[in-house]
Each structure stands twice: as structure tokens, then as C-alpha cells.
């Protein structure tokens with residue numbers, strides 16, 4: 001039997017549980033990403049065709065016609081009382097632990113989740129992770145990002161994901177609720193906007209939400225674009241070329257005003273002596289921080305008010321999981337299960 005006081009066989013794991021994409025990073029150097037989809041076969045034929053009882057990630061998205069598909073954190077919260085969402089999130093966590101090589105190991109896990117999820121459903125999250133881990137903590141995603149960057153003081157982290165934009169002010173301590181905000185318009189909202197705009201302008205083309213997301217990821221920009229966005233869309237089985245620059249531009253700009261407003265309010269509520277330092281150090285993470293021109297555009301938009309400096313961090317997709325891993329490795333014993 002292993003000695004429970006020994007730390008030799010411990011595996012530390014950081015998990016970024018995203019509304020669209022989850023990432024796991026471990027102390028043995030593994031990193032893996034899984035789209036946050038869980039699907040159960042719709043019937044016995046689907047079960048037989050798929051050859052399994054449960055399907056995860058990109059495979060689940062791809063096989064969605066044969067599955068009851070769940071994206072348990074869509075909208076930034078684990079919907080309370082929805083047993084299937086709770087089952088799906090527990091299954092997803094189990095799968096992430098498995099792909100991270102954690103099965104059968106003594107585990108210490110830090111999970112970064114959207115701030116809103118933390119507020120509403122911390123207990124359900126803890127139970128889901130607690131089933132696998134000896135010790136665990138659940139933290140907000142931007143805090144995990146900040147910790148991983150070593151940015152512990154005088155900074156604002158804005159994580160722009162699929163379901164949420166999460167804000168966190170770092171002032172040298174563990175942030176509390178007053179230092180954090182969450183908005184529910186992020187990448188998914190851009191996809192929805194783009195989808196509706198394309199449907200309206202080009203009703204003859206067949207466009208799905210998944211295609212809208214891929215168009216955003218490939219061509220998304222804010223501000224002025226150097227090039228026109230010309231793409232081919234399917235019309236009655238044929239591919240037809242369209243210029244969709246305006247649709248992309250307007251859809252991507254949709255998330256900007258609430259980000260500006262929340263940044264101003266959050267910094268405005270901080271101690272006035274520290275506000276200039278915060279304004280000068282605003283870091284963007286998450287998948288949608290990759291929208292071309294975003295940091296410069298936000299910086300320019302703030303000029304008429306109080307000048308601010310927005311910058312994108314490197315590796316915006318994996319920074320949450322790496323930060324959670326750094327956090328769980330450094331965590332003093334007495335902090336586990338407290339945060």
C-alpha cells in the first residue's frame with residue numbers, strides 16, 4: 001500500500017474546464033486538449049455503429065447525428081438540477097484525467113472554470129473532481145492564467161473564451177469576488193451573430209453554427225481589415241464565392257463594447273493610486289483573444305477615456321491549464337478545499 005504522507009507518487013494536474021474546449025496539463029509533462037462535448041448514442045444502432053457507450057470531444061461533435069450531445073458548461077454555468085449536464089461534466093472530468101494519465105494515480109488537481117460557474121455551482125464542480133482526486137481546488141480561469149504567467153500584482157486578466165469573458169484583477173493576493181467579473185457574450189455570441197447575419201444576407205447559402213465558428217476562427221478580426229474576406233459557401237450543392245468582410249467585422253465587434261465597459265468599471269472600482277498601473281497592464285487570454293487586431297482595437301477604443309494598454313499573452317489556449325498546474329504544485333496543504 002502507498003504511504004499517504006509520501007509525495008513521491010503524486011501526480012499534479014491542472015485542468016482548464018472550458019465551455020468549448022478543455023485542457024489538461026500534468027506534472028509529468030503531458031498536455032492534451034478535448035473539446036467540451038460529451039455524447040451518448042441515441043439508440044442501439046448508434047451504439048453498435050460507434051462501438052462505444054460514450055463519446056468525447058471532436059469525435060462527439062463529428063458524430064452528433066448519432067448522439068445525444070451535451071456541452072455541459074455552455075453559457076458559462078453548470079446548469080443546476082440538470083442531471084445529464086452534471087453527468088456529462090463528471091464524465092468529461094474523468095476523461096480529462098484519463099487522457100492526462102491520472103487514472104489509478106494519487107492526484108492533486110486544480111480546476112480553472114468560468115467565474116460564473118464558480119459562483120453558481122462550486123459544489124457540483126468539487127464533487128465531480130473530488131471523485132478522482134485526493135486533494136483539489138477549483139479556481140476562476142483568469143486567476144489560473146495570471147498565476148501561470150507569474151503576474152500576481154498590478155494586472156487585469158481578461159480571458160475571452162467561447163461562453164464567457166472572465167475578468168480578474170491581480171493585486172498580490174488571492175482574488176475575491178470583488179476582483180472578478182464575468183460576461184456571457186464571448187465566442188459563441190460572435191458565432192451566433194455571424195450565423196444570423198449570413199442567413200439574412202445570403203439566404204440561399206447553407207450555413208451552420210459550426211461553419212460560422214470556423215469562419216470566425218479563420219478570418220475573424222476587429223477594427224479595419226487589410227484584406228477583404230472572400231469565402232465559398234454551399235448553395236444547392238455548389239460552392240459560390242461571397243465577400244463576407246462586413247458580416248465578419250460586425251459579428252466580431254459585437255463583444256467589444258461590454259468588454260470596454262466592464263474593464264472601465266472594474267479598474268474604476270480599484271484603489272485610485274493603483275489604477276494607472278492596472279490600466280497599463282491588461283492581458284488578454286483565451287481562444288477569442290486571437291481575433292486579429294483585438295488588443296490594438298481595445299487600446300484605441302479606450303483612448304478618449306483613460307488610456308489603457310491591452311496585450312495578448314502567448315499560448316492563450318493552454319495558459320489556463322498550465323496556470324492551474326503551477327497553482328496546484330505550489331499550493332500549501334491548508335489551502336486545499338478552501339478556495
Ligand SMILES: Nc1ncnc2c1ncn2[C@@H]1O[C@H](COP(=O)(O)OP(=O)(O)OP(=O)(O)O)[C@@H](O)[C@H]1O
Nearest residue numbers: 018019020021161162163164187217286287288290
Ligand atoms: N484563431 C482564432 N480566432 C478567433 N477565435 C478563435 C480562434 N481559435 C479559437 N477561437 C475561439 O475561441 C473560443 C474557444 O476559446 P477557449 O478554448 O479559450 O474557450 P473555453 O475555455 O472553452 O471557453 P470559456 O473560457 O468561456 O469557458 C471559441 O469560440 C473558438 O471559436
Ligand SMILES: [Mg+2]
Nearest residue numbers: 018019141161
Ligand atoms: Mg476558457
